[in-house]
Amino acid sequence: MNQDVEKLWELQTVLSQLGDREKQLTDKPESFAAVDREWQDVNAAMERLQAQIEQLSRERRRVDGELTDQQELLKKYQGQLMQVKNQQQYAAAWKEIDATRKHVKELEDSTLKTMTEIDALQKQNDDLAAGSADLKSRWDAEHAAWQHSLVDLRGEVETLKARAVTIESTVPERLRREFHRIFKQRQNVAIAHVVADSCNGCRTRVRPAVLQQLKRGDLVHCEGCSRILYLETPPS
Ligand SMILES: [Zn+2]
Structure with missing residues (x-):
């Protein structure tokens, strides 16, 4: 994560x-x-x-x-x-x-x-x-x-x-700026949940390769809406 x-x-x-x-x-x-x-x-x-x-x-x-x-x-x-x-x-x-x-x-x-x-x-x-x-x-x-x-x-x-x-x-400057830019452009939603393998912001399907990147903990943008994707950690 x-x-x-x-x-x-x-x-x-x-x-x-x-x-x-x-x-x-x-x-x-x-x-x-x-x-x-x-x-x-x-x-x-x-x-x-x-x-x-x-x-x-x-x-x-x-x-x-x-x-x-x-x-x-x-x-x-x-x-x-x-x-x-x-x-x-x-x-x-x-x-x-x-x-x-x-x-x-x-x-x-x-x-x-x-x-x-x-x-x-x-x-x-x-x-x-x-x-x-x-x-x-x-x-x-x-x-x-x-x-x-x-x-x-x-x-x-x-x-x-x-x-x-x-x-x-606590967030790096560059990332913070990016967050605020998307937040402004995308109706105050910069971070989108991944729900049922899709971006919850725009419903674009998240490809399995991208899902793997997410699971590795990479910072990944949605290919549909450019929001930063957020994969909730399953409770362990
Ligand atoms: Zn999206």
């Missing part, structure tokens, strides 16, 4: 674990991502409701202002009614009063309708907020678990990096 190939096999295992851990560090775990999506959805719905409430409140303030103006106007016309000199003026003043009263009534109805709408939206918002308390505590728990797992992961990454450095220091 070739000792260097055995070390490189271990190095490849360590690098593959390192790759997994580093990917995990950048990915949200699905358990957190799921609750996070729910949480974002509820917040977006609440924001939409608040925007609608804000818009209706502005409309209500505008109508309230107009209502005040119209009520002032109504008082003025009612005052004028006391000062009319003849039937014609009396009729004209009443006409103004009637029209203004009608307008006031419309504005009051409109305000009432807006208030009812605002109340309904506010209730929806409050229900969402109340219902989201449980969601928020799940979000907090998943987020905390994720952050905690990152601490462990970072620890594992450091350990694996140190392990890779240690292994590499």
Whole structure:
């Protein structure tokens, strides 16, 4: 058995674990991502409701202002009614009063309708907020678990990096470079197992003569994919 190939096999295992851990560090775990999506959805719905409430409140303030103006106007016309000199003026003043009263009534109805709408939206918002308390505590728990797992992961990454450095220091420079070149070119697999007399990386058959070389402990490349072949020592 070739000792260097055995070390490189271990190095490849360590690098593959390192790759997994580093990917995990950048990915949200699905358990957190799921609750996070729910949480974002509820917040977006609440924001939409608040925007609608804000818009209706502005409309209500505008109508309230107009209502005040119209009520002032109504008082003025009612005052004028006391000062009319003849039937014609009396009729004209009443006409103004009637029209203004009608307008006031419309504005009051409109305000009432807006208030009812605002109340309904506010209730929806409050229900969402109340219902989201449980969601928020799940979000907090998943987020905390994720952050905690990152601490462990970072620890594992450091350990694996140190392990890779240690292994590499025991492998000859030329071989180490060759390993990394193939590792980069061949989807992070530089060392391929021989399984059923074939390269496990590309399924190319390993010729009996090459198999003999391997068994002797020579460093041999696959004729199909150029990966370094690794023959596991049968347990003795
Ligand atoms: Zn191969």
